[in-house]
Amino acid sequence: MAAGWSEREYDIAGSKLHVTRAGSGRPVLVLHHDTGSPERLPFYDALAERFDVLVPHHPGYGKSERPQWLRHPRDIAAVYQWLLAEAGVERASLVGLGFGGWIAAEMAALAPRDFHRLVLVGAMGVKPPEGDIFDQAIVSYIDYARAGFHDEAAFARVYGEVSTDQLVEWDICREMSFRIAWKPYMHSQTLPHLLGGVRAPSLVVWGDQDQIVPRSAGEVYARSLPNARFEIVAGSGHCVDMEQPEALARLVTAFVAEN
Amino acid sequence: MHVMYFTEQPMSAYPANVGLEIGHTALMFSNKYFDPVAGSRLYNEYLEQYIYAEEQGVEGFMLNEHHNAPFCMQAKCNVFASILAAVTKKAKIVLLGNPLPLAENPVRLAEELAMIDMISKGRLVSGFVRGGGQEQLATGVNPAFNRERFEEAHDLLVAAWTRQGPFRWEGTHYQHRVVNPWAVPLQKPYPRVWIPGVLSKETIIWAAKQRYPYIALNTSIEATKNIWKVYDEVAREVGYEAGPENRGYLQQVHVSDSEEKAEKNARQFLWMQGEFTGLAHPVWSSPSGYSSPDHRRQFVQFAVGRAESPRGRPTFETQVADGRVIFGTPKTVIPKLRRVLEETRPSIYGLWGNDGTVSNEDARTCIRLLGQEVMPAMREIGNELGLKDPFQLNSPVHLRYSTDLKHMPQAAE
Numbered sequence: 001m002a003a004g005w006s007e008r009e010y011d012i013a014g015s016k017l018h019v020t021r022a023g024s025g026r027p028v029l030v031l032h033h034d035t036g037s038p039e040r041l042p043f044y045d046a047l048a049e050r051f052d053v054l055v056p057h058h059p060g061y062g063k064s065e066r067p068q069w070l071r072h073p074r075d076i077a078a079v080y081q082w083l084l085a086e087a088g089v090e091r092a093s094l095v096g097l098g099f100g101g102w103i104a105a106e107m108a109a110l111a112p113r114d115f116h117r118l119v120l121v122g123a124m125g126v127k128p129p130e131g132d133i134f135d136q137a138i139v140s141y142i143d144y145a146r147a148g149f150h151d152e153a154a155f156a157r158v159y160g161e162v163s164t165d166q167l168v169e170w171d172i173c174r175e176m177s178f179r180i181a182w183k184p185y186m187h188s189q190t191l192p193h194l195l196g197g198v199r200a201p202s203l204v205v206w207g208d209q210d211q212i213v214p215r216s217a218g219e220v221y222a223r224s225l226p227n228a229r230f231e232i233v234a235g236s237g238h239c240v241d242m243e244q245p246e247a248l249a250r251l252v253t254a255f256v257a258e259n
Numbered sequence: 260m261h262v263m264y265f266t267e268q269p270m271s272a273y274p275a276n277v278g279l280e281i282g283h284t285a286l287m288f289s290n291k292y293f294d295p296v297a298g299s300r301l302y303n304e305y306l307e308q309y310i311y312a313e314e315q316g317v318e319g320f321m322l323n324e325h326h327n328a329p330f331c332m333q334a335k336c337n338v339f340a341s342i343l344a345a346v347t348k349k350a351k352i353v354l355l356g357n358p359l360p361l362a363e364n365p366v367r368l369a370e371e372l373a374m375i376d377m378i379s380k381g382r383l384v385s386g387f388v389r390g391g392g393q394e395q396l397a398t399g400v401n402p403a404f405n406r407e408r409f410e411e412a413h414d415l416l417v418a419a420w421t422r423q424g425p426f427r428w429e430g431t432h433y434q435h436r437v438v439n440p441w442a443v444p445l446q447k448p449y450p451r452v453w454i455p456g457v458l459s460k461e462t463i464i465w466a467a468k469q470r471y472p473y474i475a476l477n478t479s480i481e482a483t484k485n486i487w488k489v490y491d492e493v494a495r496e497v498g499y500e501a502g503p504e505n506r507g508y509l510q511q512v513h514v515s516d517s518e519e520k521a522e523k524n525a526r527q528f529l530w531m532q533g534e535f536t537g538l539a540h541p542v543w544s545s546p547s548g549y550s551s552p553d554h555r556r557q558f559v560q561f562a563v564g565r566a567e568s569p570r571g572r573p574t575f576e577t578q579v580a581d582g583r584v585i586f587g588t589p590k591t592v593i594p595k596l597r598r599v600l601e602e603t604r605p606s607i608y609g610l611w612g613n614d615g616t617v618s619n620e621d622a623r624t625c626i627r628l629l630g631q632e633v634m635p636a637m638r639e640i641g642n643e644l645g646l647k648d649p650f651q652l653n654s655p656v657h658l659r660y661s662t663d664l665k666h667m668p669q670a671a672e
Binding site for chain 2: 178
């Protein structure tokens with residue numbers, strides 16, 4: 001782990017939760033994709049230059065233990081509220097990436113007054129009015145991860161030659177996603193009705209080439225959140241954070257820095 | 260020895276060339292290629308074959324089910340079981356079986372099976388399976404809870420059969436506030452349950468703990484012996500000695516009136532491009548969470564094309580050599596079966612007679628020769644080797660009905 005980033009395990013709801021943290025300033029909780037997260041990403045580093053950035057591994061993903069009882073992403077939202085309380089973090093901004101966007105939206109909907117800013121990037125969690133959320137169950141781990149990128153070179157930059165350890169991790173991530181988001185697949189039927197309560201100003205970001213979550217889902221978020229702006233990032237697939245890290249970091253930094 | 264006739268009930272009228280071009284013949288292989296005219300003919304042929312089998316002396320019908328694939332067109336084994344329950348008289352109706360995790364309502368399954376048991380006048384053997392990976396995807400059932408659902412559905416179903424209703428079930432995967440089915444099995448305490456399987460050790464262990472016979476599906480002789488080793492150890496741990504009555508075996512056996520014709524037809528056992536269940540993506544056959552975590556590392560490499568299938572893709576010749584496929588005339592087949600019986604000592608034996616595009620006429624010849632010559636010979640060999648089946652021994656339906664346990668475990672409530 002390079003200078004600046006520290007690791008810590010929190011005991012939350014009976015399971016060990018792995019969290020990395022760096023930087024100082026306003027707190028930002030970054031919630032990763034359903035494919036887990038590499039240890040370090042240029043996007044995380046860019047945010048840590050301005051903010052106090054916390055990147056947990058979702059319970060059951062990566063280095064965090066699997067809570068056998070966990071049944072829904074809303075449970076993860078509650079776990080993260082517990083984490084923020086434990087870490088003494090107030091008025092965090094939430095940056096949710098893909099599947100992590102669903103969790104961020106749940107958190108903001110459940111505690112409308114708690115957060116400074118909400119950023120959803122290619123967020124799952126609502127049923128797209130047009131198209132469907134890509135079903136990972138019928139493709140291989142590599143094909144699913146790759147479908148998150150518009151440019152093959154960007155995928156290679158992040159994952160290189162995919163190792164067996166990475167494949168194992170993707171299988172564990174996928175199993176956890178099945179355990180908690182199998183049906184309805186990767187969306188909630190109740191979340192859209194709760195988004196109207198969110199008080200944090202929101203930024204909804206979508207890659208213009210997102211093959212995983214149709215843009216129409218982003219439009220639902222932008223429409224339903226009371227104070228939301230919709231931004232499209234050109235030349236990016238679903239994983240904007242990994243494919244266009246500078247562009248996304250600029251957007252997020254400016255937005256979170258607002259008063 | 261209990262010997263049954265089985266066919267996978269192939270949807271043999273599908274365009275194999277299209278499947279080869281697309282690269283898969285399961286789950287996502289479009290049903291626009293399912294021809295219901297051919298389907299109607301085949302369903303009726305298969306039904307008539309089972310009825311004919313009883314006339315030729317076959318004492319058991321083994322049925323199974325699969326979904327979304329031409330390798331097996333029986334989408335609901337209870338449908339064929341219901342029909343056979345009414346139109347046949349003596350043969351056992353052996354379901355191997357109903358995929359429990361696919362049931363959203365195991366009580367309904369308990370009702371269907373109770374009806375089949377009553378209509379057949381007590382001829383039901385009700386096997387249960389987990390269902391293949393692609394079965395979970397085909398029915399929208401969460402593969403990550405497959406084993407939990409299997410065990411809980413089993414417990415609920417047996418409760419629905421044996422406990423007087425109404426009662427309440429508040430489980431993890433199943434919640435029923437009123438369980439009180441007005442259809443209960445004729446056989447008491449409940450119909451025999453046999454558990455078929457291929458790969459997973461957990462299922463063997465679970466079956467042994469229940470004292471349910473385990474039916475090894477088309478495994479090699481060596482693999483079968485290893486299965487019994489696991490089963491026997493668990494049996495000893497829970498207090499009984501496993502014997503032939505706990506062991507079943509399903510084998511691909513085609514007989515005909517000439518060696519040449521038998522070989523030609525036996526090659527049809529590899530009709531699904533050499534794959535048992537057709538061409539499929541590994542993540543369909545084994546979705547995340549479906550298999551034991553012990554296999555994860557090996558499996559993910561296979562799933563992305565970096566390793567061979569754990570099942571392998573043995574050639575016809577290999578399968579003949581290791582005893583998985585047997586063919587010939589009754590005269591040449593019986594000694595081969597004797598060897599398997601001597602080596603693996605099962606008391607339950609499924610003969611998977613016909614597959615693929617074997618003609619109706621050849622299938623009926625096979626059934627006639629099995630019923631009239633092969634099966635009687637096997638029963639004789641079974642007697643000679645002391646391979647007594649659960650019916651002959653009246654062995655307990657479940658561990659909890661045992662009267663011979665070395666130590667009485669908690670399970671014997």
